[in-house]
Amino acid sequence: MKVEDVKTLAALIGAVGSDHLGRALDAALKPTLDFDMSCIYLFRFNHNAVLIHDGYHGSVPQSTLAAYLRGGYLLDPFYVACTHDHPAGVWRMSELAPDSFFSSGFAISRDIHPCVSSHHGALIEEVGLIIPVAPRVAVVYSLMRGAPGGTFQPHEMDALKTLAPIVNSLLELHCRLRHSDCYAAPDSPDMQSEDAFVEILQGQLTETQRYIAKLILQGHSNGSIARVLGISEGTVKVHKHNIYQRLEISTNTELYRLFINYLTRAA
The missing domain is CATH 3.30.450.80 (Transcription factor LuxR-like, autoinducer-binding domain)
Incomplete structure (x- = not known):
């Protein structure tokens, strides 16, 4: 050496x-x-x-x-x-x-x-x-x-x-x-979404909807979400429609903006 x-x-x-x-x-x-x-x-x-x-x-x-x-x-x-x-x-x-x-x-x-x-x-x-x-x-x-x-x-x-x-x-x-x-002992391995997502997404979504919103935000396409959850792309689209309705938005872009606005406003 x-x-x-x-x-x-x-x-x-x-x-x-x-x-x-x-x-x-x-x-x-x-x-x-x-x-x-x-x-x-x-x-x-x-x-x-x-x-x-x-x-x-x-x-x-x-x-x-x-x-x-x-x-x-x-x-x-x-x-x-x-x-x-x-x-x-x-x-x-x-x-x-x-x-x-x-x-x-x-x-x-x-x-x-x-x-x-x-x-x-x-x-x-x-x-x-x-x-x-x-x-x-x-x-x-x-x-x-x-x-x-x-x-x-x-x-x-x-x-x-x-x-x-x-x-x-x-x-x-x-x-x-x-x-x-x-x-220290980790959080429950059954948890799919972090607590932060509950707050950022205004607590308006079900657990499944929150998890799908999380996957969208992380950059998964409909097909990728379907593979992760073991469901059809059609079912993914239904979940997305319901998520948009609950959050009063209509596109992935608006979902990102909601997320970003929360973080930048809080920062």
Whole structure:
């Protein structure tokens, strides 16, 4: 092992349990992988997201970050993956996102999606290391690259996968030291929708309708919702019609706007 590698590893170990771990990880990865921004979030089902590291370099408005932390994270494919016990590893956002995600209100909204807000909708890719720490709880270390830099190439993904075991161990230990409460017993595995959706959707929907509204907001098409629930697309359309009636709206766009307005007004 090279002297510089030893120094880097020592700096990483020394940063565990402190507010400097994210910056130390960024510095360690930069020589291997070029990225524009980074962030580390702790995601736990039915609990607010925790921002462990802000590597947005001041390019994300505080109002956007506040709205994301208040509830925007509920639509983030990485949050959804973590709270469904997705396997650990290095994943592209595109590998986790539902079929209509990239045309969804969240994906294109500068009000609640930090990546869009920070680069005017031009961020071409986000990759994340998912580190499960407990049932329905995981840490995600995300790296983002803007359009001028192109996509993360296979050799870069391979390099990140090679370094992943070290990053995983450091962040898991960090959580044990700084976020021990995340190891508490998880909420009921039967819960389909987080309490936040009840409040955001004004408590006007049945449990099934709330779950379908959640899937719409997260970027699922009618066909995808039908597959998730094991029902026909026709039944999905009936549920959507009833949801729209109860919320006094008529389109998915209005549903997104209702969600975004709640978050930005509350933020």
